[in-house]
Amino acid sequence: MRRPNAHISPPSTSTPKPAQDFNLEPGRCVCVFPVTPRVQNRYGTLHGGCVATLVDVVSTVALLTVSPDPGVSVNIGCNYVTPCPCGTDVEVDARVTKVGRTLAFMDVTLRTAVGGKTVATGTHCKFLPNSRQTRSKL
Numbered sequence: 699m700r701r702p703n704a705h706i707s708p709p710s711t712s713t714p715k716p717a718q719d720f721n722l723e724p725g726r727c728v729c730v731f732p733v734t735p736r737v738q739n740r741y742g743t744l745h746g747g748c749v750a751t752l753v754d755v756v757s758t759v760a761l762l763t764v765s766p767d768p769g770v771s772v773n774i775g776c777n778y779v780t781p782c783p784c785g786t787d788v789e790v791d792a793r794v795t796k797v798g799r800t801l802a803f804m805d806v807t808l809r810t811a812v813g814g815k816t817v818a819t820g821t822h823c824k825f826l827p828n829s830r831q832t833r834s835k836l
Contacts, residue, residue: 717756717790725794727760730811733786743781744788744817749808750776752790753820757804760792761824769802769824776820787811800826 717729731752739745753776758768782788792806806820 717752720759722759722763725760725764727756727763727790727792729756729790731788731790731808733782733784733788735784738784741781742784744784744786746776746778749778749818749820750774752788752808753792753806753818753822756790757792757794757806757820757822758824760794760804761797761802764794765797765802765826767826767828769826772801772823772825774820774822776818778818779816782808782810782817788817789814797826800829802826 717731719730721728733744737745737748754771754774762768787810789809789811790806791809792804794802794804796803802824804822804824806822808817808819809815810817
């Protein structure tokens, strides 16, 4: 008897390799993330949930280069442009486009580290609850 989903291998118990080669400047964070079996989907490419997590985390690091407040997410959007196979290094480039009184906006691009092919793009909007304007209204 064949088991349902027998073609799907169990998830690896090893932890994903961390992002590396961080380059920080005001309003920007660039790092390299290796695509390993731990972060791939059933098709052997970078999982969309991992892309969304990278958009969230790396854009927050970019925000922290210009704001003491990491904020809380209001909206995260991802556009998946092309599959990225396991074994590829992805460059994640996050830029703060605007920090207002209570909201911050970031854009993120994921590209292959070799060749620069766009893998995904993302946007992230964060509410800044610790801003002076917000605290005065609470």
